[in-house]
Amino acid sequence: xxxxxIAFISLGLLLVAxxxxxxxxxxxxxxVMIFIARSQKKKATKIEEENRQxxxxxxxxxxx
Numbered sequence: 160x161x162x163x164x165i166a167f168i169s170l171g172l173l174l175v176a177x178x179x180x181x182x183x184x185x186x187x188x189x190x191v192m193i194f195i196a197r198s199q200k201k202k203a204t205k206i207e208e209e210n211r212q213x214x215x216x217x218x219x220x221x222x223x
Contacts, residue, residue, distance in 0.1 A: 164192035 167189030174182025 161193045161196035164189045164196060167192060 168186050171182040171186030171189060174185060
């Protein structure tokens with residue numbers, strides 16, 4: 160997970176506890192940051208797996 164996202168959520172909850180409603184917007188920003196970090200991690204994992212598979216295919220072709 161995104162460390163910055165968790166930090167923003169914590170800050171937002173602290174602000175909401177002191178009746179500062181800007182904290183709600185900061186909490187939402189934190190959730191968006193976590194969501195973006197997760198989607199980027201999934202994309203990176205997928206690309207890495209595709210590269211690994213392509214490398215295996217190249218090795219198999221060179222053996223023949």
